[in-house]
Amino acid sequence: MGNEETNQSLKLFIVLSRAYRAINENVNKLIHTYGLNPTEFAVLELLYHKGDQPLQQIGGKILLASGSITYVVDKLEEKGYLKRVACPTDRRVTFASITDSGKEMIETIFPSHEQRIHELMTELSAEEKDTVIQLVKRLGLSASGKQL
Amino acid sequence: MGNEETNQSLKLFIVLSRAYRAINENVNKLIHTYGLNPTEFAVLELLYHKGDQPLQQIGGKILLASGSITYVVDKLEEKGYLKRVACPTDRRVTFASITDSGKEMIETIFPSHEQRIHELMTELSAEEKDTVIQLVKRLGLSASGKQL
DNA sequence: AAAAAATATCTCGAATTCAAATTAATTATA
DNA sequence: TATAATTAATTTGAATTCGAGATATTTTTT
Incomplete structure (x- = not known):
């Protein structure tokens, strides 16, 4: 014990x-x-909301190994939702850039995505959610080694 | 928005x-x-703390598809940490049963496992943890469709 | 400027997980 | 009792992810 x-x-x-x-x-x-897996959705959503990203930074932001980034970006490129764009100043770098078709997809999915999450959380009041957000945020930052 | x-x-x-x-x-x-993957650890820990389990029920308790159960149980059996035991009353059912060697393994790992988790949570006070436990438990039960 | 170190991406193979189909046994129904 | 429906476990193949190593490029150091 x-x-x-x-x-x-x-x-x-x-x-x-x-x-x-x-x-x-x-x-x-x-x-x-919607024909996407969670990782594909996360990448697309990142590009939609934060703009073009170097492949490497995608890994850092959604917790993915470099080998996996190549795979996911390949899949999304095949589906026509993003394209690779060479960086003009550093030839080692490739940007992932969302296409119009990709934007449409996110604009279709995102509202129902948000709505579903909201529905799953109706058990807690707004105040209770704030409490959890505040405490769990501290917990997460501390556990991932980041400072407050 | x-x-x-x-x-x-x-x-x-x-x-x-x-x-x-x-x-x-x-x-x-x-x-x-310790040479285990998280799923193997979860199965072993379940058997250690809750006793023998029919293979199917393992899936329900640690959120694993039936194909994965067979795979994990095979691996653990190969490593000698559990054995399959036929159910005497229903020949469709097989129990997974932890071996002495499996018990030793859990008894070795578990304290440091608990300790590590505790260390990762020192950011929150005991009262704050209680608050989060109470609220997030309600959230989880409601989101998984269970009643309170 | 050349050499060394660091960085970004990709390739490949292995590990893990899932979904669908398969087999076997049990229970319910006609 | 025979048939159908259900349940349990397994097998198989595909999808996903990771880790290690390879390649190309840039930056830093000498």
Whole structure:
């Protein structure tokens, strides 16, 4: 038996895991109905909201190994949702740039995506959500080694 | 632009995702040093703490498709950490049962596993953890369709 | 300017997971 | 009891992801 404090942390981890996985699984199913997998959606959404990105930075932002980036970007390029654009100043760099077709796709998916997430969270009041956001944000930053 | 409430839910989802992934990634690295992958660890831990389980029920408890169960149980059986035991009353059913060697493994890993999780959560006070546990538990149960 | 180190992308093979189809056994129904 | 429907486990093949190494380019150092 560990001590009481350690058990509490373990319990928090389990609760966090279950909630995340329950929500995520539900959201992923919705994304799947649009013919995208979660990673493809994440890349497309990143490009849509943050503009063109060097391939490498995509990995950092959505937690993906470099080999996987190439694969996902290939798939999205095949589907016509993004194109590769060479960087004019550094020939090692390639930008991923969302196409008009990709923009249309995101504009189709995103509202229902947001809406679904919102529906899954109606259990908590606005105040309760704020509380969780504030605390879990600190937890995440600290666990990922970032400072506040 | 969605409305303010919807944005709040989206923000909560993002915060939850990041925290979960940060903690999980860290914990998985530790498990890996013992020659297990996270799924193998989860199965072994389940058997250790909850006793023998029919293969099918393992899937329900740790969120795994049936094809994956067979694979993981095969691996753990090869490593000698569990054995398959036929059910005496229903010949369709096979139980997974942890071996002494498997018990030893869990008894070796689990304390440092718990300890690592605890360390990753020192950012929050005991009271704050309780708050998060209470709220996120409700969120998770509701999102997975279970009642309170 | 040449050599060394660092950076970005890609290729390849292995590990993991899933979905669909298969086999076997049990239970329900006619 | 025979047939159909259900349930449990497994097999197979495809999709996804990662890690290690290869290649090309740029930056830093000597």
